[in-house]
Amino acid sequence: MLDEDANGPQPTFVLVRPQMGENIGAAARAMLNFGLERMRLVDPRDGWPNQKAVAMASGAGRVLDGAGVFDDLPDAIADCDYVYATTARSRELAKPVRTPERAMAEARAMRAEGKKVAVLFGPERAGLENHDVSRANAIITVPVNPDFASLNLAQSVLLTAYEYGRQTLDYDHDVMSLAKTEFATQVEVEALAKHYEERLDEVGYFFPETKAAGMKIVMRNMWTRLALTRADVQMLHGMLRQVFRKLG
Structure with a gap:
């Protein structure tokens, strides 16, 4: 069952096929550092619940307690109006590309309009596959060292959550136009x-x-x-x- 929006206007972070419980727990801690509690898991490799995730989450256990678990990505994002995919790799698929700062400004504006926004994070080994990215509306790419572009799952979650947490309500015209669009789910x-x-x-x-x-x-x-x-x-x-x- 899709979880209800009980924690205020915040995006949902979707961990797609995460491989290690420790990384799920670290991601939960990173989210709660910036007041985000909406996590969904797609086909976690080691099953769920996961004691290693609980141990690593420490004081962020409530993020794990409220996490929705789904067999596949379409079910996990079925109720969402707008979806971002985080990836550091160049893709064959054409998508609008956003920095974390820009994407989270858009996400905050859309959430203020009552829209459901999701951010996808791929598995640790290789990140999101093309068939995952194809289901997103836009890509978030971090301007990292091109010779070493890989981010740990929890690092990627932390960076994105930080950008969401620090956004103000001073949106520009393009952001507000996007936020007011009546997207198809x-x-x-x-x-x-x-x-x-x-x-x-x-x-x-x-x-x-x-x-x-x-x-x-x-x-x-x-x-x-x-x-x-x-x-x-x-x-x-x-x-x-x-x-x-x-x-x-």
Whole structure:
């Protein structure tokens, strides 16, 4: 079950396939340092609950106690309006790129408008995969040393939480415009993506078969990159239905 927003207007930090309980606990401590308590876990490698996470969290145990646990990423972000993916690696997928400072200014403004915002953090070994990043609306990249760009999971969480915690309410015009947008939720975007995939499968668009999976990731990336509104989603569903109605 998706957790309720009981701790005020704050983003949800989603740890995707975390590998070590110690890093989950350290991430919880980093979050609570800046007043953030909303954590979700996607398929933690060593299961949940995890005593090593509890030991490392120390006084931040309540973050772990309230953490939602999900089998996959789509379920974990289904109720979210806007999603950031943290990554230090260059990607094949085109996305808006934000510094942590800019992203958290946007996140705070969106949360003030009542929107649900999530930030994705990848597993320790290799970070988020392309299929994870494709489900985000924008990327957060830290301007680190290009010859040593890897951040520990807890360090990445700490840096992002710090930027959220220090933001003021003095937003610029672009940030406020974004915050006031009536975004489609991730579950609505997911339904749109599936609708198009199913219809395009019917007409043999995803060809050759060996490239089909990659083509679908690129298409899903397009939908999230567009930051669609609910009206956009309804229009795109209607356009596709009308085309196939005429063809049928």
